[in-house]
Amino acid sequence: MSAHRVRAITRRLLQQFRRDRRTLVLLFGAPLVILSLLGYLLRGGGDVPKMGVVNLDGGGLGSVVAAALESSKTVSASAMSAADAEARLRSGDIAGYVLLPSDFSVKAQQSRLIAPEVHLEGSQPGLSQSILQAVSESFAALAGQAGGVRFAPHVTFLYGGPNFDTLDYFGAAFIGLVVFFLVFVITAVAFLRERGQGTLERLMASPLRRAEIVLGYMLGFTVLALVQSAEVLAFSLLVLHVHNVGNVALIFVLEALMAIAAVNLGIFLSMFARTEFQAVQFIPLVIVPQMLLAGIIFPVSTEPGPLQALSHVLPLTYAVEGLRNIMIKGADLGWSSLQLDFGVVLGFCILVILAGATTLRRRIA
Amino acid sequence: MATLAYAVEVDAVSKRFGPIVALDKATLQIRRGEVYGLLGPNGAGKTTLIRSLVGLVAPEAGTVTVLGQRMPRLDVLARVGYMTQQAALYPDLSAEENVHFFGAINGRVDGVRDALEFVDLWDRRKSVVGTLSGGMRTRCSLACALVHKPELLLLDEPTVGVDPLLRIQLWDRFRKMAAGGTSILISSHVMDEAERCDRLGLIRFGRLLAEGTVAELKAKAGVERLEDAFLKLSEVREP
Numbered sequence: 123m124s125a126h127r128v129r130a131i132t133r134r135l136l137q138q139f140r141r142d143r144r145t146l147v148l149l150f151g152a153p154l155v156i157l158s159l160l161g162y163l164l165r166g167g168g169d170v171p172k173m174g175v176v177n178l179d180g181g182g183l184g185s186v187v188a189a190a191l192e193s194s195k196t197v198s199a200s201a202m203s204a205a206d207a208e209a210r211l212r213s214g215d216i217a218g219y220v221l222l223p224s225d226f227s228v229k230a231q232q233s234r235l236i237a238p239e240v241h242l243e244g245s246q247p248g249l250s251q252s253i254l255q256a257v258s259e260s261f262a263a264l265a266g267q268a269g270g271v272r273f274a275p276h277v278t279f280l281y282g283g284p285n286f287d288t289l290d291y292f293g294a295a296f297i298g299l300v301v302f303f304l305v306f307v308i309t310a311v312a313f314l315r316e317r318g319q320g321t322l323e324r325l326m327a328s329p330l331r332r333a334e335i336v337l338g339y340m341l342g343f344t345v346l347a348l349v350q351s352a353e354v355l356a357f358s359l360l361v362l363h364v365h366n367v368g369n370v371a372l373i374f375v376l377e378a379l380m381a382i383a384a385v386n387l388g389i390f391l392s393m394f395a396r397t398e399f400q401a402v403q404f405i406p407l408v409i410v411p412q413m414l415l416a417g418i419i420f421p422v423s424t425e426p427g428p429l430q431a432l433s434h435v436l437p438l439t440y441a442v443e444g445l446r447n448i449m450i451k452g453a454d455l456g457w458s459s460l461q462l463d464f465g466v467v468l469g470f471c472i473l474v475i476l477a478g479a480t481t482l483r484r485r486i487a
Numbered sequence: 488m489a490t491l492a493y494a495v496e497v498d499a500v501s502k503r504f505g506p507i508v509a510l511d512k513a514t515l516q517i518r519r520g521e522v523y524g525l526l527g528p529n530g531a532g533k534t535t536l537i538r539s540l541v542g543l544v545a546p547e548a549g550t551v552t553v554l555g556q557r558m559p560r561l562d563v564l565a566r567v568g569y570m571t572q573q574a575a576l577y578p579d580l581s582a583e584e585n586v587h588f589f590g591a592i593n594g595r596v597d598g599v600r601d602a603l604e605f606v607d608l609w610d611r612r613k614s615v616v617g618t619l620s621g622g623m624r625t626r627c628s629l630a631c632a633l634v635h636k637p638e639l640l641l642l643d644e645p646t647v648g649v650d651p652l653l654r655i656q657l658w659d660r661f662r663k664m665a666a667g668g669t670s671i672l673i674s675s676h677v678m679d680e681a682e683r684c685d686r687l688g689l690i691r692f693g694r695l696l697a698e699g700t701v702a703e704l705k706a707k708a709g710v711e712r713l714e715d716a717f718l719k720l721s722e723v724r725e726p
Contacts, residue, residue, distance in 0.1 A: 319578065321576065324631070326542075327542070327567075328593055329593060329594070
């Protein structure tokens with residue numbers, strides 16, 4: 123073992139990095155971007171889940187509970203009629219509502235039983251959890267007043283339900299993410315290889331049009347991406363038994379659109395990398411923020427305002443929402459929200475196809 | 488003026504890459520059916536000139552006319568074969584698959600066998616390119632450039648890494664192709680290859696310093712050997 127030789131290798135490595143500015147920027151910039159994003163997301167004082175309070179109680183206890191909920195900091199509760207609450211639940215405007223029946227006070231005093239009805243939208247586990255927590259906290263105050271009462275809420279779910287596990291919620295989102303992520307990386311690397319081995323130069327010196335190269339690539343990778351999409355979907359539904367009440371063909375189409383978008387995003391972004399090594403580094407910058415902001419883990423509606431705006435321009439947000447709409451809510455193309463999801467994903471596809479085609483010429487010069 | 492007598496006309500073409508002048512009002516003509524040798528040291532501008540012929544380099548000034556058409560034009564490129572300096576091939580495909588692919592994008596796949604036989608690779612056609620030797624890859628790359636039977640063949644240092652025997656064979660075939668009407672531009676810095684060209688252009692610092700047959704260049708420099716002619720004619724100071 124020669125310290126001299128080891129030092130030569132270490133030194134050469136650092137010299138190489140010194141010349142590779144792009145890698146240095148990514149190496150030292152990407153962690154700050156990701157950590158800032160995560161910090162802002164978790165501590166940025168985002169919106170709390172919205173819920174309704176329907177107080178039909180003739181006695182005085184209902185008002186105590188309603189007041190406790192309305193002053194809660196973990197949810198944003200407001201009083202509304204039962205019909206209004208149901209309508210807003212279905213439209214996705216509120217994540218849930220609590221209904222205090224007309225005999226609420228009477229029952230609480232006579233049978234020492236507090237039995238509110240909690241109606242949850244149910245498609246986002248984080249939101250449901252916040253509401254259940256706020257409701258039980260509001261009743262803790264009441265239990266202190268009345269003494270020795272039992273709290274037994276009657277919880278119903280519009281979508282999903284108590285049998286839903288974490289995978290049922292995340293499965294839908296991950297079907298989109300896995301395909302998007304893998305297809306993006308493979309395309310970006312393949313395109314850079316074309317450039318690195320000099321064959322792109324040959325293609326550009328042939329009668330091939332830019333659009334033909336992009337289309338050829340797109341179709342080739344789309345074949346692979348579609349097979350992968352089908353595999354991911356089949357595995358999720360048949361082996362993992364991820365909950366699905368929607369149309370499998372619709373899921374597949376949305377997934378496939380995301381795969382096609384990923385192919386073209388890979389082609390487009392490979393322009394900004396000189397080597398495969400640099401392309402791989404797009405993962406923390408392109409993929410991780412999308413994972414954090416697309417509503418996969420943290421609901422978009424509870425993000426800090428500026429991040430919500432960012433989430434609303436990320437195509438993955440719509441893909442994830444669309445997949446959840448289909449799989450958890452059973453949405454079809456008659457739903458305006460799903461039309462929006464499909465529209466945005468399709469629009470994104472077209473945008474990146476054009477971006478890939480128009481920037482190709484610059485790439486080889 | 489573009490005429491059909493010339494396969495290539497480069498007129499006062501200039502190109503810079505940042506502070507580096509790659510081409511400085513370079514002017515040359517290649518006649519139809521001739522083998523034209525572009526001779527110059529490394530970094531003289533040979534590759535940039537060839538790339539400007541196929542539209543990979545956009546000149547800042549001057550005009551490029553290929554097969555009678557002002558470049559860049561995509562349809563002309565189907566009649567041009569271009570072999571890059573580096574053997575640009577798909578390493579995961581076989582030799583035959585590579586040649587077939589380049590034929591297909593140029594609209595002709597009927598010449599795959601001819602092209603592979605021309606470079607003596609027909610027997611190795613099923614071999615994956617990644618497993619071929621350097622010389623075989625160069626030959627395969629050449630086959631890819633001529634599979635569509637182009638009217639103009641641009642070869643950027645085609646014989647680098649090719650053994651002497653095969654080099655002689657290749658030159659025989661270049662001559663045959665030229666006799667059949669194909670115009671060939673070969674860049675090189677090897678003098679014995681230059682001797683085989685119909686006409687030569689000496690390029691240095693992006694400028695065409697002299698042009699003519701081997702005999703003309705020797706006479707112009709007043710020396711016996713082409714190598715000396717090259718040295719004498721390229722005695723210019725860097726601008």
